Amino acid sequence: MRKAQENHYSSMFRFLVVRIMLVSLGPLAAIGGANFLLFYHLNKSLVLEQHANFLRYHKTSVESFLQGLVAEVLSVANNYTLEELVSGGLERMYRMVQERGGLFEDLGIIDSMGNHVQYLGPYDLARKNYRETEWFRKVVEEGVYVSDMFLGFRGVPHFVIAVRRTVGDDFWILRATVNTDYFAKVLDAARLGTTGESFIVNERGLYQVPPRSAGMPLEDSNFPYLDFHPGIKVSEVTMGEKVFLCSSVWISRPKWLLVFKQESEDVFSPLWKASLLGVLLFLVGGLGSVILSVGAAREQVKRVYKADREKEALTQRLLLAGRTAAVGEMSAGLAHEINNPLATIDTLQTLIRDLASTSPISEEDRQEIMDSAAKIGQQVARCKVITQGLLKFSRMVDAPPEEVDLSQLLEELVTITKTRAKVENVALHLEMENLPKIWACAAHLQQIFANLINNALDAVAGREKPLVRVKARRQDDKVIVSVEDNGCGIPPQDIPRIFTPFFTTKPPGKGTGLGLAICHGLVQNMGGEIRVESAVGLGTRFTVLIPIQDARAQNGAKGLEGRNHTSPERVSPGRPVHGELQ
């Protein structure tokens, strides 16, 4: 029983914890989740925008750098004649360039036949003929040409800016090789985060300027998005084992793709850090909520437990009070039933004294004395049966549930009550159909029906042909016991209050007002129902519905506890000890 109660409270506790947590965490999770999504998307778009913007500025700087180089070469070619350049002009210019940091690696003038007119630079290229080279054909065609990176005669990756100067029918070409280190430095000047870096590929995906972390010029970059696109394209690219966020943009001359790449992890790390913080805050909040829920639930369960204990104690007191009252109500009948044999005994003992006082005692008188003594014994036995019944009735207050033979219980009860009924000339009938055994507390059943029958007897007092009828039958999974009388009935306005403790219509000192309240409580305790129908002047019927609980199932569930609780000295019901009372 205690175990079942503990289970009851712990499941109540779990239920409350879950409920309170749902109530507190539900909205928190909803709002938190929504906020998180909003925050995440907003910030992600900001990060991507920042990435693209960075490339946009970078593109401008790279383009202006290249345009600056082209403009410089153009201005030299256009502002100087071939003679001026050959006779020291180019040389002055080359020195100037080297002094300014070596923007151009070398400078050269090539005639229309492809031969070097003049070459200034570290390589031995003065005698080379360029007529068959790609860049030579292009510059002849286009006038100004910026080449892709190529190896050329020097066997080192480089790119050139070439300008054609037409003089009459002939032309010459000014060619400058861009210092790739310098250009790489310009490109590398733009960094972002810890892994942000730029690189340039040509239309075929070959590195023009490789990223500083890996790759060589003219190596295949494996960059997948080489088709032309206007503006900036942002994409995620897997290179090696890492995922990179890449923004790319085409620059006009030469037709190179400028790519700015950064490890996605690096790009989004501030976002992830912020998100992590958010999740952490949510978890802390959740933990707080859990702690509060558990505390609140524990407090609540404690209160319920306390209230239950108080209610139990109160019920116990009510039960005792009710039992005492029931005994009191029965006392009229019992007094009569005991006083009658006592009177007989008293008379018998007087007779014995009378007979014994004569001397000598005749044989006839002696026999009479013996008979009288035997009769005293019979009367004493009669009293004993009554007092034993009373004892039994008052002893079984807190008996545990057990298998109860309701027919037997009702028969015994009616037998006890018949003493009172007989005194008051009330016809008390018991009608039973075959009743199953039920699982209940016998003492409680006794109290319920004793109360109802006593009430019925009270109700018929002073009526003509007083009748109390107890009927019991089975219906489906219930046992229905009704106690009806042809008594005074209950006024309709009192009906709602009859089960309220201390409500009584009996004169002071007669009724406690507890009987029906206790009946109601006890019936509810066993999962049953109690109903009342009454008509003033005609009578009242109380109907008790008790669920038939399978005794075997109950044994399975509570058997052990039941056995532990059943102490051997407890009086078991079912011995027909009241049989002779009638």
Added chain:
Amino acid sequence: MENSSEPITVLLVDDEVEFATTLAKVLRRRGLEVQVANSSREALRLVSKENFQVVLLDVKMPEKDGLTLFKEVREISPHTSVILMTGHISPEQERSGRSVGAFAYLLKPYPIPDLVELIQKAARRVSVGGHSEKNHERGGT
């Protein structure tokens, strides 16, 4: 014990057969002339046939309320003193018993010598004829 030459005639009405027969024996040994009725019908039959000085009547009889029987006895024999007996007595019952004019209302078990004395008093009251409030009061206590 006998205060008059004529024995006092007593009708004892009680459905407790053992009690009635034994009490009758005891009373007879004390010089009273006692007849026993175990039912109301028997009691009424005897009352209408003979003239009893005192009727000892158990209030709780199975088929008829003791007080109703009492009234019927008084109707048949108005000069008979009636002593009511009961196993259980409530204040209301005692009041109603007195109000209908019973000589006394006794709670069983009642000591035999006192009962004999009370019967003698009740019989005397009959012999002088008329009610004696004093006896009536005393009988109730």
